[in-house]
Amino acid sequence: MFLSTKPLWGGKKQVKSSYDVVIIGGGLHGLATAYYLAKEHGITDIAVIEKNYIGFGGAGRNTAIVRANQRTQLNVPLYKEALDLWPVLTKDLDYNLMFNNCGNLNLLHSEAAVKAARMNIATAQFQGVESHFIDAKEAKELIPALNISDDITFPIHGAMFHPPGGIVRHDAVVWGLAKGASKLGAHIHQHTEATAINTFDGKIASVETSRGKINTKKVFISAGGYSAALIYGMLGIKLPISVLTIQAMVTQPLKPLLNYVISSGAYHVYANQTLKGEIATGAHMDQWPNYTTLTTAHYIKHQAEALTQFLPCLAGVRFMRHWAGLADMTPDMAPIMDGNDHVEGFFMDCGWGYFGFKSCSAVGKFMAEFIAEDEKPDILKPFTLRRYEQHQLMGETAALVNYTPDN
């Protein structure tokens, strides 16, 4: 086994001429949906089409943070479900997803931020999710390295403490779900590009790929940051999405000093110490839409400046690696999960921005139910595309983000 080169999800397979369901995008959402379709709904004739290798996109580029302390009543239950599923999936997949349930600390740097956090906390508590307010002193007890003095740009007033969150090894989730899905019969076709979707009479007919045509009645596009361009390019459906590069980086490994996921809206920074000891940290997105996934010196400087303000012990520590992925942002910071609307048999899952990792388990579970039963589960109903024309934006963001005039 040690010398085996065969991947956990089996070797390369022939692309069949037809499948019951074709999933475009071999990321976490696509693989999780394939897994749940096979496990819970008996649909095992599935093709997962991935242009690169599985986990190439956001699945392998995020900072692995999981939490369920979002802003609105409609969002929190979905993320709670996702959080509750990590231990279950670890068991079911028989694969260690390395869920480190360390808890999240969201730093608050003004009275207004404290007030806003109180609403988030109330929302979480109402939904049965543990989350509470702690003051600066209590935050310092949890993280002794924290600088709670007044002499920084944004002094710390308190924090939103969310113990059920933490970090999960993102690659392990990709491999575990791929293993689970393929074991139940799904075909994972890597280095296979979906190039067109053919419809007939308002229904899905087939998918063209770089390895031949696949006849199918159901297509699910869940291709992370590439979803919006694919959905518009292949079906002409425009989405309220802007795609932006978002960067992350890790420092050299250090002794344990940060035992919580820490984030700060004012400093635009979030960080956690990985099990290897590196401080993994992410920043805000580029200020204009692009698909480059290029890293810039701008953000290294930004991270260094921000982190050393509230964690001064990091001064002089070197960044070791730096990478970027894509975030597909919607105006209300909430995703779009929809299907059987514009074209019968077409399902989509996009607009996750930087929440795609923490939601993948729950999305897989409920999108699988939607695709299998053709009936949208209640928990997904608020995430319709039509909410934008109905002026029913979800309010996941209190202060609108400044990357397009749309927001």
Added chain:
Amino acid sequence: MRFSVGNDLETLGDKKMALTITCPICGKRNGYEFRYGGEDKDPRPEEKEMTPESWCDYVHMNKCVAGVQKEWWFHRDGCGLWFTIHRDTTTNLEVVNPELDIKLNLNTDAKVNKNAGSHEKATAETGGEK
């Protein structure tokens, strides 16, 4: 008509660089001086014929082109001008070509798959940067 998104880093090569924008008044400047103003869209719908769909389309909807798109910029830390440029969203490079403008407009009525293909064609024919 092949539709393709996602960049191929190998082909980017020495084009890896930070964004610069050419302001009609100030010339080529660092991209951080500017504020992105959104994809160039059709004119604002008339109040009289406006429907929730047409307003939503104008306000929220994007094409998210992975390739050359026409877009608005505002020289925030400069002269304050609003203007449009063409930029390849997969490389962050400006594509300076007025001919492309005409071709992109011609394609707005065409079918979408064709549109995506024509983008590539237009760029190739006119020697764009992609």
